[in-house]
Amino acid sequence: MDPHTKDELLKLFRSKLNAAMRFYLETCTRCGTCVEACHVYASMGQVRYIAAYRHEIVRRIYKKYFKARGKIWPSVGESKELSEMAVEELYDAAYSCTGCRRCMVYCPFGIDTQMLMSIAKLLLIGASAEPEILSLLADTSVEKGKSLEYFKESFLAGIQRLEAEVVKKWQSEAGDQVIPVDVEGADMLYVALAGAHSIIPAAAVFNAAGENWTLSLFEAVNFGAFVGDPTKTKLILDRIVNEAKRLKVKEVCICECGTAYRVMKQLSGKQPFKVTSITEVHNRYLKEERIRVDKRRFPDPVTYHDPCQIARNGGVMDDPRYILSRLTDDFREMAPDPRYNWCCGGGGGLVAMGEDTLDFRMKSSRVKADQVKDTGAAVLATACENCHTQLSNLNDHYKMGVQVRFLSSMLADALIQNG
Ligand code: SF4
């Protein structure tokens, strides 16, 4: 590696060294408690997929360039030279980790693998070695945000075409505001994904609950976060924050996208609006009796996959269970406990990388497929786009025999008219 590139990468490394990161880099005692915690290791049994092994690649570079012992006496300091080979190892560690943080729950020191892998991802960007598709998706998203006027008209025409589908689920009294867009003074801004499936059921439930809402002009997904680029993550996040401020909403509701929810919740800072996931909002509507649902709509056993970024990393665990208690008499929890739920294996940008990662995603998530099959459920509900895609792939690959459903669409299908 040429000295200039190395210097640039070390600058990037240094930019990540806050107190928490130094603690994670200096604390691992190699106790081995995290060995079985990672679904990739548990499914594939390869040492390189142990959480602490992934950390060690980053940690040894840290020791080499940021700790006196590693600088002076590299062989004793267990340090690693920043080289092309090290970059390859960083790629293997970072893009086989979904950032699910299951290992963090097991680690006695709470060492955060997702944070440590964010160093790896940033170094990969600096070395132009990140997955090209993720950077391309992030760039496209950033560009789209800059030229809102160019796509606004076609966006509005597309939205209008969905309204008849919304009305089929809920006969709205909202007139031509079946899917309101760009409404200043609305109480809630709903940020959806591209695609009717993220808009139609949500709109039906909002209208059924009599919500004063408006649809965001932007997509929720944050490809900047998937590729680990802090600048692009912020650009994509800020346009939603600015839209929410411009429209003076009190609440920003994020659709079923785990990463979008985590980024908005944890990185948007102190704002004049609160941030909720659509699962929390649906839970609230049911508890406040703003909507009514028909339990007979789902007679078969149902289980629920907790999206890591919404549940373990976002704290939303009770809400989906309350919703499901209103949708079915036969809810089957996955063993042992939602806090230790196996990741579906699709996060961290792996699903967005498509066919390139399919074989790895299937092999690395065998334990997830077993966890689902053990419930005996016929319906597998979840609340994240990535998880839904990955679980559908697993369903085909492992012949799980379940119907994979978005929780929000189950709720919309069970709405009782004129509730
Ligand atoms: S964050 Fe998840 S995928 Fe990454 S090492 Fe930990 S358990 Fe494995």
Ligand code: SF4
């Ligand atoms: S559980 Fe924590 S301290 Fe133990 S080996 Fe894993 S990362 Fe290190």
